[in-house]
Amino acid sequence: MTISWLIDWVNNSWLGFLGVPGAFILAIIVSGLAIFGLVAVHAIVAVYVERKVSAFMQDRIGPMGQGPGLHAGKWGVLQTVADALKLLVKEDIIPAAADRKLFIMAPFILFLGAFIGFIALPFSETLSLANFNVGLFYILAVSSFGIVGLILAGWASNNKWSLYGAMRSAAQIISYEIPAAISLIAVVMLVGSLNMQDITRAQTGIVLGFLPNWFIFQNPFTFLAFFIYFIAGVAETNRTPFDIPEAESELVAGFHTEYSGMRWAFFFLSEYANMFIVCAIATVVFLGGWQSPFGEFLAGPYWGLLWFMGKIIFLVLVMMWFRWTFPRLRVDQLMSVSWKFLLPISFFNLFGVGIWELLSG
Amino acid sequence: MGVRQTEEMVLNIGPQHPSTHGVLRLKVKTDGEIVTAVTPVIGYLHRCFEKHCENITYEQIIPYVDRCDYIASMNNDFGYVLAMEAMLEIEVPEKVQYIRIIMAEMNRIASHLLALGTFGLDVGAFTPFLYMFRDRERILDLFELTCGARLLYNYMWIGGLSHDIPPGFVEKTYEFLDYFLPQLDEYNNLLTFNKIFIERTADVGILTPDLAINYGVTGPNLRGSGVKWDLRKDESYSIYDRFDFAIPVGTGIKGSVGDSWDRYWVRAEEMRESVKIIRQALDQMPRDGDVREAVPRRIRPPKGAIYSRSETPRGELGFYIISDGKPKPTRVKMRSPAFTALSVLSEISQGWMISDVLAILGSLDIVLGEIDR
Numbered sequence: 005m006t007i008s009w010l011i012d013w014v015n016n017s018w019l020g021f022l023g024v025p026g027a028f029i030l031a032i033i034v035s036g037l038a039i040f041g042l043v044a045v046h047a048i049v050a051v052y053v054e055r056k057v058s059a060f061m062q063d064r065i066g067p068m069g070q071g072p073g074l075h076a077g078k079w080g081v082l083q084t085v086a087d088a089l090k091l092l093v094k095e096d097i098i099p100a101a102a103d104r105k106l107f108i109m110a111p112f113i114l115f116l117g118a119f120i121g122f123i124a125l126p127f128s129e130t131l132s133l134a135n136f137n138v139g140l141f142y143i144l145a146v147s148s149f150g151i152v153g154l155i156l157a158g159w160a161s162n163n164k165w166s167l168y169g170a171m172r173s174a175a176q177i178i179s180y181e182i183p184a185a186i187s188l189i190a191v192v193m194l195v196g197s198l199n200m201q202d203i204t205r206a207q208t209g210i211v212l213g214f215l216p217n218w219f220i221f222q223n224p225f226t227f228l229a230f231f232i233y234f235i236a237g238v239a240e241t242n243r244t245p246f247d248i249p250e251a252e253s254e255l256v257a258g259f260h261t262e263y264s265g266m267r268w269a270f271f272f273l274s275e276y277a278n279m280f281i282v283c284a285i286a287t288v289v290f291l292g293g294w295q296s297p298f299g300e301f302l303a304g305p306y307w308g309l310l311w312f313m314g315k316i317i318f319l320v321l322v323m324m325w326f327r328w329t330f331p332r333l334r335v336d337q338l339m340s341v342s343w344k345f346l347l348p349i350s351f352f353n354l355f356g357v358g359i360w361e362l363l364s365g
Numbered sequence: 366m367g368v369r370q371t372e373e374m375v376l377n378i379g380p381q382h383p384s385t386h387g388v389l390r391l392k393v394k395t396d397g398e399i400v401t402a403v404t405p406v407i408g409y410l411h412r413c414f415e416k417h418c419e420n421i422t423y424e425q426i427i428p429y430v431d432r433c434d435y436i437a438s439m440n441n442d443f444g445y446v447l448a449m450e451a452m453l454e455i456e457v458p459e460k461v462q463y464i465r466i467i468m469a470e471m472n473r474i475a476s477h478l479l480a481l482g483t484f485g486l487d488v489g490a491f492t493p494f495l496y497m498f499r500d501r502e503r504i505l506d507l508f509e510l511t512c513g514a515r516l517l518y519n520y521m522w523i524g525g526l527s528h529d530i531p532p533g534f535v536e537k538t539y540e541f542l543d544y545f546l547p548q549l550d551e552y553n554n555l556l557t558f559n560k561i562f563i564e565r566t567a568d569v570g571i572l573t574p575d576l577a578i579n580y581g582v583t584g585p586n587l588r589g590s591g592v593k594w595d596l597r598k599d600e601s602y603s604i605y606d607r608f609d610f611a612i613p614v615g616t617g618i619k620g621s622v623g624d625s626w627d628r629y630w631v632r633a634e635e636m637r638e639s640v641k642i643i644r645q646a647l648d649q650m651p652r653d654g655d656v657r658e659a660v661p662r663r664i665r666p667p668k669g670a671i672y673s674r675s676e677t678p679r680g681e682l683g684f685y686i687i688s689d690g691k692p693k694p695t696r697v698k699m700r701s702p703a704f705t706a707l708s709v710l711s712e713i714s715q716g717w718m719i720s721d722v723l724a725i726l727g728s729l730d731i732v733l734g735e736i737d738r
Contacts, residue, residue, distance in 0.1 A: 062495040164376055168398075168719070244489060245561055254720045256383060331561045332489025334720050335398055 035133045039122040047276040051084045058328045094265035106160035110153045111270035117150025118277035125284050126200045128294045128308030139200035151177045161262040169258025183346035184236035187229035190357040191219050191289050204293030218292035225356040230290040232350050237282035245330040283319035291315050380409045384487045384723050387733030398718045403711040410737035418697035423664045431517040434735040439472035440677035442521035448673035448684040449523045452666045460654035462604045466646045470639040475504040476678035477632045480730035487727035488565045493556040525660040567620030570713045570725035581705045584680025589615040589628035596676040608645045610638040625728035679703050703731040
């Protein structure tokens with residue numbers, strides 16, 4: 005399903021009286037709501053899972069109170085729903101010394117950056133909202149847009165901790181975007197297309213007799229590229245061990261120190277949306293997107309959605325595992341990991357992919 | 366284009382901040398991320414401990430001593446009752462001596478667990494912190510079994526103890542020791558030898574032996590700098606000379622001697638030694654006897670003064686007590702080991718980054734209750 009299909013469908017159904025512009029607007033609204041629903045549901049589920057996963061890793065039980073029939077139910081499955089409701093009705097505080105306009109704008113800009121990236125994701129063979137030829141480039145471009153929101157938040161709060169958080173975050177995201185992009189280019193070179201569906205289709209079949217023909221298994225250099233991308237991706241989403249912009253033991257809460265209520269929830273929402281995007285790119289580019297890991301078995305448009313989401317959830321769980329295991333790097337160590345290690349390796353890797361492709365014909 | 370200029374920024378860490386270990390305020394002068402000066406501001410937890418002591422009787426002081434270093438109350442009690450017993454020349458029964466050693470060493474383990482856990486938390490490792498708290502909980506359960514309190518025990522009295530150990534305590538303690546030793550290896554795997562943790566702490570905040578001695582730093586912080594000085598061995602009090610245990614010192618395995626990692630490592634190894642001491646004490650302890658046998662009815666020390674010191678998890682805890690023959694002391698002065706540890710902070714954290722200052726602070730293991738008193 006794409007937006008253009010939706011426009012056609014509106015035009016040809018009883019809604020045809022809306023005309024082309026009306027159909028266009030309706031299609032945009034419907035798909036926007038669908039993405040927002042996905043982002044919100046993902047965040048709510050992921051927060052719950054994160055709390056439970058961390059609890060089990062730490063020998064705790066995690067939230068147990070809010071279940072179906074509040075307070076009486078099992079496993080606290082409605083905990084994050086209750087939290088979200090609380091955040092919605094919470095008092096909206098804007099510090100007196102803050103720059104009001106920018107302060108209000110910042111979380112939405114950040115969220116927008118994560119949100120519009122969802123358009124180009126290939127959820128399955130037939131389901132992607134907009135299947136256009138520069139999909140991968142588009143996602144990378146718009147997801148770095150969110151950083152403007154971060155800096156605005158840090159600056160507008162008029163708080164030293166926020167400023168530190170924003171500056172660290174800006175430096176971090178810019179540094180890690182380069183190795184991430186270069187390791188993605190390695191795959192783009194092999195496929196010859198930036199279209200997300202094309203990249204996924206290039207990974208059909210079996211390699212070495214038993215492994216799925218995903219780029220992570222296709223040659224040693226793309227294997228390495230996956231790890232570079234994933235490390236850089238973890239850094240781009242500001243998660244441990246790269247969570248220095250919001251390091252709670254140093255910067256209190258970093259760029260969102262002064263935020264509360266719904267605006268704070270938007271920061272939270274965009275963190276989880278960013279995690280989803282980063283894992284989705286890793287899935288599409290290296291792990292075969294909606295391709296089944298068993299060749300033709302359980303393949304097809306509907307199963308494809310399942311595989312795509314399953315792989316993303318797996319990567320998200322790996323990120324959570326990192327978060328609850330590692331300490332945090334220092335800001336200069338973070339920079340040196342990116343510039344002194346990841347960047348040279350990714351350049352070498354890009355070169356390696358080229359040579360490999362040349363030799364293997 | 367205007368004239369470009371840079372300016373130093375003063376950052377106020379605390380008194381309300383996630384990692385100041387209580388209500389401490391650090392005035393930090395920063396040049397970007399680099400810290401050029403650190404000034405600790407204390408006194409937010411001042412409770413007039415020493416003045417209070419002049420208005421209450423000697424035995425009433427014990428609960429107040431508990432509240433000074435609230436992480437290691439048993440050790441604080443121990444230090445105070447040692448001073449008083451020396452002043453009154455009381456001979457304490459065997460059994461009491463052993464129970465005191467067991468309690469003090471268990472509290473040392475509990476205190477070090479908290480110190481290492483919060484240090485891990487300061488560098489961003491959340492899970493080890495909760496593991497250590499889980500195990501500390503078992504020690505607190507044993508204390509609760511003995512005296513009903515989990516944090517502030519008021520357990521050691523002048524000349525004896527408030528309660529005898531309950532039935533089953535010895536078995537439960539053996540059980541805990543068997544459980545605890547493998548846990549130490551788990552902490553090492555998870556945190557101590559983690560690459561990122563080593564990167565963050567090795568060679569950071571080096572406290573040279575000279576500097577440590579000049580500032581009067583004691584305890585694990587001093588031993589982390591490679592100075593083998595432990596009152597339990599060097600000025601053996603109570604019955605510490607009957608046990609076989611080693612004094613771990615920092616050797617700069619991961620960086621240089623006296624760095625934050627060394628201070629961490631000394632504490633981690635000390636827990637192992639404490640387990641040894643507790644095991645020996647449990648083996649040797651006489652099983653019967655009255656723990657309140659030597660508790661005096663009326664405490665009225667002769668005119669004079671005494672200075673007595675003991676080794677708490679934070680270092681040398683000293684009590685200087687002046688008596689003029691009345692039931693209330695004329696003056697009680699407490700020498701706080703955490704206070705001297707905090708005083709070196711501004712010296713050793715210059716030129717490091719903001720995150721390092723908090724890591725160094727965590728490695729010094731201060732308790733504000735004791736610093737402010």
